[in-house]
Every structure is written in C-alpha cells, then in structure tokens.
Amino acid sequence: xxxxxxxxxxxxxxxxxxxTVRAAVKTYQNYIGGKWVASESGELFENINPADTxxxxxxxxxxxxxxxxxxxxxxxxxxxxxxxxxAPRRAEVLFRLGEILIGYKDRFAADMTREMGKxxxxxxxxxxEAIDCTYYTAGEGRRLHGFTTPAEMPDKFxxxxxxxxxxxxxxxxxxxxxxxxxxxxxxxxxxxxxxxxKPAEDTPLSTYNLVKACEEAGIxxxxxxxxxxxxDTVGAAMTNHPALRLISFTxxxxxxxxxxxxxxERNAICSLEMGGKNAIIVMDDADIDLAIEGxxxxxxxxxxxxxxxxxxxxxxxxxxxxxxxxxxxxAKSLRVGNGADPRTDMGPVINADAVDKIMGYIQVGRNxxxxxxxxxxxxxxRGDYANGYFIEPTVFTDVAxxxxxxxxxxxxxxxxxxxxxxxxxxxxxxNGVRYGLSAAIYTQNVNQAFRAMNEVYTGIFYxxxxxxxxxxxxxxxxxxxxxxxxxxxxxxxxDIFSEWKSVYVDFSGKLQRAQIDTVELAGN
Ligand code: ADP
Numbered sequence: 001x002x003x004x005x006x007x008x009x010x011x012x013x014x015x016x017x018x019x020t021v022r023a024a025v026k027t028y029q030n031y032i033g034g035k036w037v038a039s040e041s042g043e044l045f046e047n048i049n050p051a052d053t054x055x056x057x058x059x060x061x062x063x064x065x066x067x068x069x070x071x072x073x074x075x076x077x078x079x080x081x082x083x084x085x086x087a088p089r090r091a092e093v094l095f096r097l098g099e100i101l102i103g104y105k106d107r108f109a110a111d112m113t114r115e116m117g118k119x120x121x122x123x124x125x126x127x128x129e130a131i132d133c134t135y136y137t138a139g140e141g142r143r144l145h146g147f148t149t150p151a152e153m154p155d156k157f158x159x160x161x162x163x164x165x166x167x168x169x170x171x172x173x174x175x176x177x178x179x180x181x182x183x184x185x186x187x188x189x190x191x192x193x194x195x196x197x198k199p200a201e202d203t204p205l206s207t208y209n210l211v212k213a214c215e216e217a218g219i220x221x222x223x224x225x226x227x228x229x230x231x232d233t234v235g236a237a238m239t240n241h242p243a244l245r246l247i248s249f250t251x252x253x254x255x256x257x258x259x260x261x262x263x264x265e266r267n268a269i270c271s272l273e274m275g276g277k278n279a280i281i282v283m284d285d286a287d288i289d290l291a292i293e294g295x296x297x298x299x300x301x302x303x304x305x306x307x308x309x310x311x312x313x314x315x316x317x318x319x320x321x322x323x324x325x326x327x328x329x330x331a332k333s334l335r336v337g338n339g340a341d342p343r344t345d346m347g348p349v350i351n352a353d354a355v356d357k358i359m360g361y362i363q364v365g366r367n368x369x370x371x372x373x374x375x376x377x378x379x380x381x382r383g384d385y386a387n388g389y390f391i392e393p394t395v396f397t398d399v400a401x402x403x404x405x406x407x408x409x410x411x412x413x414x415x416x417x418x419x420x421x422x423x424x425x426x427x428x429x430x431n432g433v434r435y436g437l438s439a440a441i442y443t444q445n446v447n448q449a450f451r452a453m454n455e456v457y458t459g460i461f462y463x464x465x466x467x468x469x470x471x472x473x474x475x476x477x478x479x480x481x482x483x484x485x486x487x488x489x490x491x492x493x494x495d496i497f498s499e500w501k502s503v504y505v506d507f508s509g510k511l512q513r514a515q516i517d518t519v520e521l522a523g524n
Contacts, residue, residue, distance in 0.1 A: 027059045028204070030067055030228060031211050033074030034221020039229070040066040047204055050117040050348045051338040051388040057115050060204045063229035065237035068196065071225035072243050075167045075194040078222025083164045083192035090190055091141020097186075097217035098134040101127065101210075108178065108209045110340070115205045116177050117347040117389070118302050119339040130182035130210065133472045133489070137186040140494065144191070155508035162498035164192035165269060166245035169238035171198050171231070171259065173251045174350055175305045177206030183476070183488045184248045185210070189223065191497040196225045196244065198235055200251075202350050204228045231255065242266060248496065249273070250307075253409075253435075253481050260484065271486040271496045273477055275409040276307040276437030278467040279430040281452060283423065284318040286442035290464065292326045294442065298466035299415035300334060300393045303349050307482075308438040308460065308468045312406055313417045314426045320419050324397050327417065328375045331393040336380060338388070348389040349412050355379060355389050358412030361405055362394060369403035371396040371416070401429045409435070423448050427455045436479030438467040459487065 027044060029036040039061035049055035061067070082090070101108070105127050112123040144162050151158040170184040181197060188195050199207035211226040227234055231251075239247050239262035246269040249259045253274040263270035280298060282291045298310025315323045339347035349355060359379060365371045376394030391413055399406050399416040406416045420426035430439050430452075440462035441452040449463045459478035460470065470476045475487035486496050506512055 025056045025059055028208055030061050031226040032071045039063040047115055049114050050350055053387045057205060060228040063227045063234045067227050068234060068237040071196040071227050072241055074222040074225050075196055079194045082194055082223050087141040087144050091138040093218055094134055094138035097213055098131055100213045100216050101131045112177055112206045113339040116203050117339050119344050119347050122302055126176055126179045129179035133182045134186050136472050137190050140190050152514060153512045157505040159503050161501050163501050165499050167243055168193045168195045168246045169244040170195055171235050171249045174200035174203040177203035178210055180250050181207050181210055187493040187497045193497055194223045198227050201230055272484045274482050275435050276482055277311055277409055277433040277435045278308055278438040279312040279314050280310045280467055281426040281430055281441040282315040282323060283443040283448055284316040285444045288323060291442035292330055294466035296330050298468050300346050300413050301468055303346055304413040305411050306468055310467045311415055313415060314420050314429050315417055317419045317421060324417055328395055331395050332375050334393050336390055349391055358391055358410055361410045365396045365405040369405050371403060372398040401432055407433055427452055430456050434481040437482040440467045
C-alpha cells in the first residue's frame with residue numbers, strides 16, 4: 001500500500017468555515033488485510049463534532065476504488081480459512097469481542113456522542129446494542145441450525161445446511177454508528193463470510209472503534225476490512241465490485257434504490273434497510289400521559305434521527321385537544337444542548353445538510369401545507385448553540401394525512417399530530433404512507449390493540465409503547481419502501497448472510513429417480 005502522497009484535509013459535510021483545531025488532531029487509517037494503512041489517494045476528510053463545529057475529532061482516509069479493490073482482495077484471501085474455521089470456534093473470537101466492547105463501553109459512547117451528537121445515555125445504549133448483538137449472534141456459532149426432512153424414497157436422507165455467501169460489503173449510516181455496523185458485521189462473521197465495511201462519512205470513529213476491537217479480539221487478518229470515504233465513490237465502488245457477493249445497506253430510500261440497481265446489474269445479493277414514517281395511534285381510551293411520554297421519546301429521541309422515529313401521531317379526535325396541550329408543554333420543556341452534558345435531553349442534528357433539509361420541511365409545513373406550528377420551528381444559534389446544529393423540538397398540529405410533512409421522512413426533531421375519527425380511520429392513516437417500518441397503538445382495549453396489530457402493515461408494531469426501541473433478538477425491518485423483504489437481527493438475519501444448501505444422500509445403492517411420474521421404491 002502506498003504511503004500518503006499528500007495530506008490534504010477535505011471537509012466532511014459537518015464542517016463549517018470557522019473550524020479551529022484545538023488539540024493535535026489524530027489521523028486514522030483504513031484497516032486492510034490486518035494492517036492499518038493510508039488511502040492510496042493520500043487524502044483525508046475531517047470528522048467534526050455536530051454540537052461544536054470547532055471541535056475536529058479526527059482525520060480519516062478519503063478512500064478510492066483502489067482501496068476498495070485492496071480490501072476486497074484481502075477479504076478474498078482470508079475467506080477460505082475463515083469459512084473452514086468451525087462456527088463454534090468463530091463464535092469464541094466473537095465472544096471475546098463482546099468482552100472487549102464491554103471494557104471500552106464508556107469511551108466508545110463518549111466518542112459516539114462527540115461525532116454523532118446523541119446524548120450520552122443513548123450513545124451508551126448504542127454501544128450496548130453492539131454488545132448484545134455480539135453475544136446473541138455469537139451464540140449462533142453452536143446452532144446455525146439447518147434441518148432434516150423425510151426424503152421421498154427409501155434409504156435416502158434429506159437435509160438442509162447453511163453455507164456462507166462469500167465476501168460481503170457493508171454500507172452503514174450515521175444515526176446508530178456502532179449498533180448498525182454490528183448488526184451486519186457479527187452475523188456476517190458467524191456465518192463464515194469475510195467483509196469490507198464502509199461507515200457513513202459523518203461517523204467513521206465508532207466503526208473504527210468496533211474494527212479496532214475486532215483486531216484486539218484476534219479476528220484473523222483480512223476477515224474484517226475497514227475503508228472510509230464518500231458514498232458516491234467508495235460506496236459505489238463496493239456496490240459495483242464483482243467479487244462482493246452481497247451488499248448490506250442501511251440508509252435513505254433514495255440511496256438504497258441506487259445500491260439495489262447496481263446489485264441487480266451484477267446479480268449480487270442485496271439487503272436494504274431504509275426510511276420510515278412511523279405512526280403512533282392514540283385512542284380515546286388511552287392512558288394519555290403514558291402516550292405523551294412515548295410520543296416525546298419516539299419523536300425527539302436521537303433528535304428524531306431514527307428510521308423508527310414517531311413522526312406521525314394519529315390521535316382520536318375526542319382526546320386530540322388534551323393530547324396536543326400536554327405534548328406541546330412536554331416538547332417545550334426538553335433541554336436542547338451538547339449530548340455530552342448529562343442535563344441535555346436532546347442533542348444537535350448531524351450536519352449542515354440536515355439543518356437545511358429539516359428547516360426546509362418546517363417551511364413546507366407552515367407555508368405549503370398550511371399546518372399549525374404548535375411549538376419549536378427555529379434553529380438555535382445563540383450562546384452555546386452558536387457552533388452547533390441545534391433545532392428546537394417542533395410539533396405541527398391540524399395536520400392532514402396527505403400533507404408533505406405527514407408523508408415524507410424529515411429525519412429530524414419534527415412531529416405531526418393528525419386527528420382520526422375511529423380505529424378504522426386511524427389504521428387507514430397509519431397505512432397511508434410509502435414506508436412500513438414501525439407503528440404503535442396506545443389503548444386500554446385489547447380488541448383494538450389486536451386489530452391494529454393485525455391491520456397495520458409494518459415490520460414492527462408496539463402496544464402501549466413508542467415506535468422506537470427494537471431488541472436484538474427480534475427481527476428488525478420493514479415493508480414497502482422501507483426494505484426489500486429482509487430482516488436484520490434475530491435469527492432471521494442468518495438468512496441474509498448464509499445461503500441454503502439442500503443435500504440428498506442416497507444410501508440404497510441403486511438408481512432411485514425423483515421427478516418422474518411413477519413412484520419407484522427400492523427393493524420393488
Ligand atoms: P443519509 O442521506 O442519511 O446520509 P445515505 O443513504 O446517503 O444517508 O447514506 C447511507 C450510507 O450510504 C453512507 O455510508 C453513505 O456514504 C452511503 N452512500 C451514499 N451514496 C452512496 C452510493 N451512491 N452508493 C453506495 N453507498 C452510498
């Protein structure tokens with residue numbers, strides 16, 4: 001690998017003009033074939049704190065397709081040995097990784113808050129999810145169940161086993177900077193695949209931390225390769241690389257479509273997790289205070305930057321007024337600030353583009369849609385907020401189901417309250433978007449709860465809980481424009497990262513023919 005040819009620091013999308021470097025800024029490297037190496041380009045981009053754009057966290061390789069080629073070659077070289085390593089042995093290394101992540105949890109959470117902005121407790125939850133995923137999925141090393149089934153003929157045995165898919169390209173977003181990479185990486189590894197992982201350009205440090213922990217755990221060289229850089233160069237080089245048998249992507253529906261098209265061109269397996277426009281239904285018999293707590297947590301947790309965020313609150317008209325009054329009071333009471341401060345309820349949004357997009361939607365809500373701005377709606381720019389990407393928790397009321405703010409994914413601290421006349425009406429509204437990730441109902445009526453559970457077409461559903469809060473041992477994913485039918489987490493993720501092999505063993509010693517119209521029994 002060539003040494004850095006030049007050390008040009010390019011900006012990430014988070015950077016503004018007034019960057020001041022306060023301390024020596026560390027330069028990070030790619031991890032390819034078990035070695036930490038600079039990009040072939042020699043160029044770097046900066047990772048900036050979204051709560052304080054004067055704080056440069058590190059410089060990361062602005063990689064190119066050459067780096068992807070090198071990483072894929074390393075993954076290819078490591079593949080045979082790793083796939084032949086018995087799965088229980090692969091699991092042992094992953095359990096070790098779980099132990100290492102526990103040891104570094106606080107540091108990794110602090111790094112995550114600094115690069116992504118979410119409050120420390122949520123960052124701790126993100127790292128914990130990687131730990132949980134690692135332990136849970138490593139346990140599959142002693143299961144990875146296939147199945148046996150009777151054969152059509154005597155003295156014949158039939159079974160199904162799992163085999164790795166091969167080399168996997170993992171492309172991840174910035175909103176769960178360690179959890180989402182782990183949801184892809186650990187199942188890929190337990191199934192015997194080798195990987196190239198590319199984190200989002202806004203949050204490379206958390207994936208670096210995860211990969212560094214993999215190295216410490218003793219995962220062999222070439223099994224995990226890390227390449228940082230931009231999506232339209234490095235990401236595209238991955239989706240187009242003929243040796244990457246599988247691309248697993250989490251991000252926006254728009255980018256997912258590009259990724260899926262590239263995979264379709266070369267018959268690669270493609271697994272997509274994308275957007276959401278998730279509804280909480282609040283019925284007239286609901287515990288309103290509980291529903292408010294769920295709505296606030298679901299709408300403003302992670303500053304609304306979750307694909308499962310509660311961006312639509314579909315409220316029965318009998319309790320609409322009461323709900324809105326309490327919701328607005330609660331939203332106004334949230335303390336916005338740097339996520340590293342334990343008093344902060346809601347951190348910044350990720351970058352300048354996100355500010356523009358969210359503020360644009362707030363304009364759409366007020367002007368084009370004509371909804372009522374009940375609270376929030378402003379960017380915070382004074383005092384401690386001056387150098388960060390802070391937006392007030394924002395609630396729109398009198399929202400009609402077909403307004404743009406009720407249909408399009410805003411991915412920020414903005415929620416909409418939509419009135420409904422009945423359970424049928426509420427279910428219809430909940431289903432009336434292009435996405436199908438998560439939904440929830442607040443009610444004390446078991447019939448209504450089960451009805452909504454059956455009728456709402458999403459991959460995840462909650463009763464008397466918010467739309468956010470997935471657990472790693474249940475499948476995660478959505479319907480319609482949210483995904484392409486795959487589920488991550490749970491044991492279902494194994495169906496992404498392994499392929500079935502049907503095995504027939506004929507021990508009759510004779511030719512026994514299947515797929516013909518007469519039944520031929522051995523011995524007859
Ligand atoms: P967001 O808009 O929230 O940043 P994206 O869907 O653009 O979400 O990004 C998710 C991931 O996809 C990131 O790692 C990003 O670098 C990557 N990405 C962006 N564009 C492409 C592309 N054309 N091909 C492959 N990956 C891409």
